[in-house]
Amino acid sequence: MQDRLRGYVDDVGYTFGVCPELNPLHARLAFLQAGLAPPAIRTACELGFGQGVSLALHAGASEVQWWGTDLLPVHVDSARALCAASGTDARVFASTFAEFHARPDLPGFDFIGLHGVLSWVSAQTRSEIAAFLRDRLAPGGIVYASCNTLPGWSDLAPLRELATQHAARIAPERATTVDRIDAALDFMQRFLDTNPLYATTNPRVIERFERMRRADRRYLAHEFFNRDWHPLHFSEVAALFAEAGLEHACPAHLRDQLDGLLLTREQQAMIGGIPDAHFRETARDFATNRQFRRDYWVRSRRPLDDDTRRALWRETRVVLTSHPDDIPAKIVGERGEVRLAEPAHRAVIDALASYRPSSVGSLAESPACHDIAFDALTDAIHALAAFGHVMPAQDDATIARCMPRVAGLNALLLARARASDDIDFLASPVTGGGVAVDTIDQLLIAAMADGARTPAAWVAHAATAPSFIASGMEARRLAARADRLADKRLAMLGALGCVPSIQR
Numbered sequence: 475m476q477d478r479l480r481g482y483v484d485d486v487g488y489t490f491g492v493c494p495e496l497n498p499l500h501a502r503l504a505f506l507q508a509g510l511a512p513p514a515i516r517t518a519c520e521l522g523f524g525q526g527v528s529l530a531l532h533a534g535a536s537e538v539q540w541w542g543t544d545l546l547p548v549h550v551d552s553a554r555a556l557c558a559a560s561g562t563d564a565r566v567f568a569s570t571f572a573e574f575h576a577r578p579d580l581p582g583f584d585f586i587g588l589h590g591v592l593s594w595v596s597a598q599t600r601s602e603i604a605a606f607l608r609d610r611l612a613p614g615g616i617v618y619a620s621c622n623t624l625p626g627w628s629d630l631a632p633l634r635e636l637a638t639q640h641a642a643r644i645a646p647e648r649a650t651t652v653d654r655i656d657a658a659l660d661f662m663q664r665f666l667d668t669n670p671l672y673a674t675t676n677p678r679v680i681e682r683f684e685r686m687r688r689a690d691r692r693y694l695a696h697e698f699f700n701r702d703w704h705p706l707h708f709s710e711v712a713a714l715f716a717e718a719g720l721e722h723a724c725p726a727h728l729r730d731q732l733d734g735l736l737l738t739r740e741q742q743a744m745i746g747g748i749p750d751a752h753f754r755e756t757a758r759d760f761a762t763n764r765q766f767r768r769d770y771w772v773r774s775r776r777p778l779d780d781d782t783r784r785a786l787w788r789e790t791r792v793v794l795t796s797h798p799d800d801i802p803a804k805i806v807g808e809r810g811e812v813r814l815a816e817p818a819h820r821a822v823i824d825a826l827a828s829y830r831p832s833s834v835g836s837l838a839e840s841p842a843c844h845d846i847a848f849d850a851l852t853d854a855i856h857a858l859a860a861f862g863h864v865m866p867a868q869d870d871a872t873i874a875r876c877m878p879r880v881a882g883l884n885a886l887l888l889a890r891a892r893a894s895d896d897i898d899f900l901a902s903p904v905t906g907g908g909v910a911v912d913t914i915d916q917l918l919i920a921a922m923a924d925g926a927r928t929p930a931a932w933v934a935h936a937a938t939a940p941s942f943i944a945s946g947m948e949a950r951r952l953a954a955r956a957d958r959l960a961d962k963r964l965a966m967l968g969a970l971g972c973v974p975s976i977q978r
């Protein structure tokens with residue numbers, strides 16, 4: 475058993491995160507913006523799905539056939555319970571990657587995703603992953619992978635060494651992982667208070683330790699306390715995936731496609747002039763001191779000519795996912811800014827303001843967008859999507875077919891929100907995945923689903939939830955949240971299919 479785990483933490487489950495880059499529709503936007511052909515995705519697989527929230531949302535809210543595997547039975551139980559709520563036929567297994575690979579019944583997958591896995595497993599496990607990708611990725615398919623990166627971790631990595639050495643050498647042998655973490659953090663606090671030269675020479679350490687101290691212990695257990703923890707240079711990931719016959723397609727995090735936000739003009743010119751694509755990525759990581767990468771990989775990149783790229787954009791459907799008043803005029807990054815209030819952005823927001831999904835082709839012909847050049851329009855859609863204000867949407871027939879499954883999953887999530895604030899998402903048949911809805915909004919929506927008709931009645935209902943009581947939030951803040959939900963979010967969440975039938 476111990477060997478099967480390879481030092482992976484198994485006495486505490488992970489947190490309940492969602493990774494939007496695992497939504498195949500999201501990949502389409504990233505590929506089109508990079509000028510690459512996006513594949514059609516019918517079968518998908520998530521390796522190391524953790525609590526399974528991403529997998530359950532993407533399987534429940536779309537018609538993609540999802541499969542997945544994870545090492546820990548507690549994770550698999552969680553994923554199965556979430557999948558059962560929607561009635562999706564997703565197939566999830568409590569297997570190691572190597573065991574899963576050996577199954578005789580696996581299809582070829584159009585999409586294989588692994589979020590937060592590569593840096594947290596051994597070199598042997600990474601090779602097993604590469605072998606799986608080599609054998610099970612369908613022709614033309616894509617891989618999503620994220621990992622901790624260098625040079626961003628170079629000054630902070632020793633903090634993890636201090637924590638894990640304390641946990642291994644000082645904590646009592648039979649202590650749980652969480653007890654070891656608490657003891658290590660207590661020691662580190664006292665030690666950092668003595669001003670070790672490591673911290674004075676590396677000033678980011680104190681702030682990073684503060685974040686560690688406040689973090690969810692389940693997150694820390696899986697993030698730092700496994701036997702393996704390897705921030706990887708881009709070149710190391712590229713070499714690993716080359717074993718699977720893969721090459722880099724494009725960044726998966728849409729913000730990483732916005733050079734104006736991340737790089738100075740001088741850096742853009744210099745990096746843009748580097749002839750080797752891999753070395754360009756490495757230089758970008760050094761320019762941004764990157765700590766975490768999310769990328770799509772393919773067997774062979776299929777660049778699009780301009781006409782085909784525009785035609786594919788026209789077919790792409792998008793939907794507004796923020797109230798227009800909540801979209802800031804500009805986003806300021808480390809090295810530059812992105813403006814979201816230019817005529818093209820305003821035109822997109824106006825044309826989508828009904829919260830109905832629209833193809834980009836129809837959008838371009840709408841009165842609001844008529845005067846905007848097509849490429850400026852798609853750049854604006856991409857920038858709005860990069861900050862979560864627009865998301866890609868499924869076609870109407872698929873949305874209608876996914877509606878009942880999403881209702882089942884959301885009923886479970888809303889019921890669960892009364893006891894726990896773990897999952898900050900609801901499923902949407904429109905986006906084919908998750909939409910960010912925190913526990914407070916979920917409690918208020920659950921009140922509506924139970925027949926409460928006014929914001930005051932939602933508040934009265936939500937205020938009795940154990941999760942609300944545990945949050946320590948004041949009643950008047952809950953009332954303000956109910957007003958905000960009614961004014962700014964309800965119409966959108968209703969249109970996205972996240973709210974059970976609203977009776978107001």
Ligand SMILES: C[S@@+](CC[C@H](N)C(=O)[O-])C[C@H]1O[C@@H](n2cnc3c(N)ncnc32)[C@H](O)[C@@H]1O
Nearest residue numbers: 491522523524544545546569570571589590696
């Ligand atoms: C850091 S967690 C990330 C979980 C999830 N992807 C997320 O982002 O929430 C890494 C996951 O990989 C799984 N894992 C680690 N080694 C594995 C192996 N050899 N086979 C299958 N799953 C493994 C762990 O159980 C864990 O759920």
